[in-house]
Amino acid sequence: MFKPTSAYFPALTGIRAIAAYLVFVHHYCDEPEKVDYGVFSIDSILSELHIGVSFFFVLSGFLIHNRYYDIFKNGLSGIKKYIFYRFARIYPVFFLLNFVFFATYVLFNEVNSFRWAILFFINVTLLKGFIDLTKFSGIGQAWSLTVEFSFYLLAPVFFYLFKDKVRSYVFACLVLLCLCFVVPKILLFLPYGALLGTKYFFLSYTFLGRSFEFLAGCYLSMKISIWQKSKTSFPFFTSGGLVGCFLCLLAIALFRNGKVAGILHPGGITINNFILPGFIVLFFRGIIIENSIVSTFLSNRYMQVLGKASYTFYLLHIGFIESVFDFLRIENLLMVFVLINLISYLIYRFFEEPSQKWLVNWYNKKVSS
Numbered sequence: 001m002f003k004p005t006s007a008y009f010p011a012l013t014g015i016r017a018i019a020a021y022l023v024f025v026h027h028y029c030d031e032p033e034k035v036d037y038g039v040f041s042i043d044s045i046l047s048e049l050h051i052g053v054s055f056f057f058v059l060s061g062f063l064i065h066n067r068y069y070d071i072f073k074n075g076l077s078g079i080k081k082y083i084f085y086r087f088a089r090i091y092p093v094f095f096l097l098n099f100v101f102f103a104t105y106v107l108f109n110e111v112n113s114f115r116w117a118i119l120f121f122i123n124v125t126l127l128k129g130f131i132d133l134t135k136f137s138g139i140g141q142a143w144s145l146t147v148e149f150s151f152y153l154l155a156p157v158f159f160y161l162f163k164d165k166v167r168s169y170v171f172a173c174l175v176l177l178c179l180c181f182v183v184p185k186i187l188l189f190l191p192y193g194a195l196l197g198t199k200y201f202f203l204s205y206t207f208l209g210r211s212f213e214f215l216a217g218c219y220l221s222m223k224i225s226i227w228q229k230s231k232t233s234f235p236f237f238t239s240g241g242l243v244g245c246f247l248c249l250l251a252i253a254l255f256r257n258g259k260v261a262g263i264l265h266p267g268g269i270t271i272n273n274f275i276l277p278g279f280i281v282l283f284f285r286g287i288i289i290e291n292s293i294v295s296t297f298l299s300n301r302y303m304q305v306l307g308k309a310s311y312t313f314y315l316l317h318i319g320f321i322e323s324v325f326d327f328l329r330i331e332n333l334l335m336v337f338v339l340i341n342l343i344s345y346l347i348y349r350f351f352e353e354p355s356q357k358w359l360v361n362w363y364n365k366k367v368s369s
Contacts, residue, residue, distance in 0.1 A: 002078035004067040004085075011287040012059060013307035014298030019059070020310040020317070022052030023141065024340075027318045028333060044253045048262055051249055051276060053144055054213050056314075058280045060148055061217020062224075064155050069221070072159040079156050084363050086152045090145060092355035093312055093347060098124050098138055101320045132197040135205055139319050143205055150207035151214045164222050169215045176208045183208070203269050216277035220284055228289050235292035241283025242294070248276040305345065312352055313344035 026049035071078050102120045106113065122128045123138035129146020136143065162168035180202035187193030203209035251271050255262035262268035287295040297303065306313075317340050325336055 002071060002081045005070065007066060009288055010299035010304060011295045012063070012284065012298075014300070014303035015055060015284075015287065015307070016059065016310040017303055017306035017313075018298070019052040019055035020314045021337075022049040022055070023314060024317045024337065026050045026052070027141070028336075044256050045249060048249055048253045048256070048268075050261075050263060051245070051252070051272065054272060054276050055280055056144065057147070057151075057210055057213035058217040058220070058277050058284065060151060061214035061219075062221045062284065063217075064152065064214075065159070065218040065221035066224075068156065069159050069164075072156040073163055074160070076156055076160055081363070081367070082156060083152070085360065086149070088356045088359035088363070090148070090311070092359070093352040094139075094142065094145065094315060095124055096347075096351065097312075097315050098142075101138055104320055129205065132201040132205075133195055135201070139315055141318065142315060147205070147207045147210050151211075154207070155214075155218075158218075166219060166222070169218065173212050173215050176211045177203075180206075180208045200264060200269070203273065204263060209269075209273060212274055213277045213280075216281050217284075220281045224285070224288060227285055231289055235286055235290040235294070237282050238286030238290050238292045238294050241279050241281075241286050244279030245276060245283060248272070248279060306341065308353075309341070309345040309348040312347045313340060316340055316344055316347070 025046055029043060029046040029049075068082060071082070098120070102116060102123075105111070106116055119134070119137055122131075122134055123142070126142075126146045126149055128134040128137055129143040135146075158169065158172065162172070181199050183202060184194075184197060184199050187196050190196075197206075207214075248271050252262040252268045255265035255268040255271075257265070263272055286292065287298055321340065321343075325331075325339075330336060330339070
């Protein structure tokens with residue numbers, strides 16, 4: 001029987017908003033022509049706040065394992081329903097915003113309609129994240145959805161094959177990591193294959209290189225029921241996780257070379273993809289089981305609302321919305337931040353949430369009829 005676990009972790013909903021806001025700051029501060037990228041300068045550090053994406057990936061690993069592991073550990077019979085549920089969760093608002101972006105761009109610019117139709121297809125099918133040249137096309141930050149959906153597709157297979165054997169997950173991660181170096185070599189033998197992606201592309205922008213973040217989240221889910229039995233009076237894990245994440249941020253910033261981001265340096269990739277996730281797991285462990293100011297803040301009702309609208313915020317915060325604000329001459333960053341939050345909440349309340357519920361209800365009726 002397909003019945004996902006319904007456990008709810010309020011602090012993790014709140015952290016979704018914080019992760020989206022980190023990415024917001026990263027995008028609005030990473031402007032090479034305007035900022036100072038000196039060693040440990042504020043600009044250099046803020047420009048590496050793309051680490052919010054790592055928070056999303058670890059969180060996805062935790063939630064998918066926590067909700068669906070018991071369904072798939074003994075077989076894959078519910079995989080169609082699972083995939084549709086994931087589709088209903090992320091796709092409606094993603095398609096809507098892509099349609100608005102491409103329609104407005106084609107309408108107000110002289111473009112090759114056929115070329116943009118192909119680009120629209122690549123974007124709405126989530127194929128763009130598999131190709132280096134197209135990863136930032138359309139809604140640029142949506143490259144991460146290709147990584148997310150790759151995990152969604154593979155997670156049930158992992159749960160069935162590996163059960164909760166940590167060594168098996170680690171081995172799978174190592175195999176995927178090796179492919180980041182092997183696939184680019186194979187692509188060199190194909191016409192224009194080198195344009196499809198380098199090892200840096202596969203390490204930074206595909207599930208092959210980012211798999212450890214998701215699997216770290218799965219590990220947290222495996223252990224959380226045990227860890228919840230041992231609570232401490234001081235928030236050691238919350239504090240240690242936060243300090244570790246901040247130190248990772250500083251270390252990644254240290255690898256920045258002028259306008260070249262630290263995440264593009266081998267050292268920065270190593271820290272971001274393999275060390276940072278460990279501290280994120282510690283932090284998540286803390287905000288789930290420890291009573292602290294941080295967990296209380298993340299769990300309040302306002303952060304719950306912002307967290308639920310954070311997916312739309314993430315998709316909306318850069319792109320054509322910037323053109324709208326430029327046209328309206330809205331330049332104050334705080335006002336931009338507030339307006340995007342307001343618009344995101346309205347889209348979530350009146351489109352994202354209702355469309356998800358409608359699709360799930362429609363599918364359930366179709367299956368039962």
